[in-house]
Amino acid sequence: MEFEEEIEIFNKLELDVDARLDSLESARDLIIDSTRERALNILMEELSTAIAQTPEFQYPALRDRLFAYFDDIENIVVEGRTVLIHPDADSEDANRRWMEAKWAANAGRGKNPAKSKKQAAAYWKNVVYGGEMYDDTISERLALLEANDAPYWAFLEYGTGAYAWPMSGGTFFLTKARRRSEPVYREEEERILRAYDDTPIEEDIRYSRSWTTSTGKTWSFVFKAGQAKRVVQVG
16 A cells, blocks of 8 residues: 555654653653742742841741741742742732731721831830730731731831831842742753653644655654644655
8 A cells, every 4th residue: 555654654653752742741740840849949948048137027926927928839930931939929019918907906006106207116116016015016917917918028028117126128038039940940851851861841842753765755754732743755
């Protein structure tokens, strides 16, 4: 039968390609999972370092809420080869949520005797901070937030205001974690693909192979993701 040899080779190559694509898809899933885990570990390392440098956020209730807020694999997104850590983080929205909780808690305590930001800072430092009133105030503010929400992360990232007590500079833990995570996908891809014949994984993976039959004709088998497999005569 005409083309019997070509058909037989085509069928074998088709099975080979399908198996190869399944293998590469498994590799891709493994790379993404490994990348997300590494990026999350980096984020938590940077957060721990930042808290260690900032006494105010070592207060157990604030510290534990920060860890609970960020220790979530859903905060790590992989798009192509790009690693995104907490991509929806918005410092302005975080500040708004924290200030709303602060104002609501203060409203329940009656009028603050301070008449200016400077007086308010002095009152917080000399009367509230470090004592029983501080414990109660922080508990009230956290209770007004959604579970595990820690919007004060923005102060840990960028620093506190001029009248805050205690004052602290920015640790930029989130910025550092994002920077450290930039090469992680490619590192995991290189490591994992060693077990998959070092085949690069591309969105538009292309597979081709040529052969010459006993009749002396040269054929090429071509496959591209999203397109039909085809055999073409090239010589």
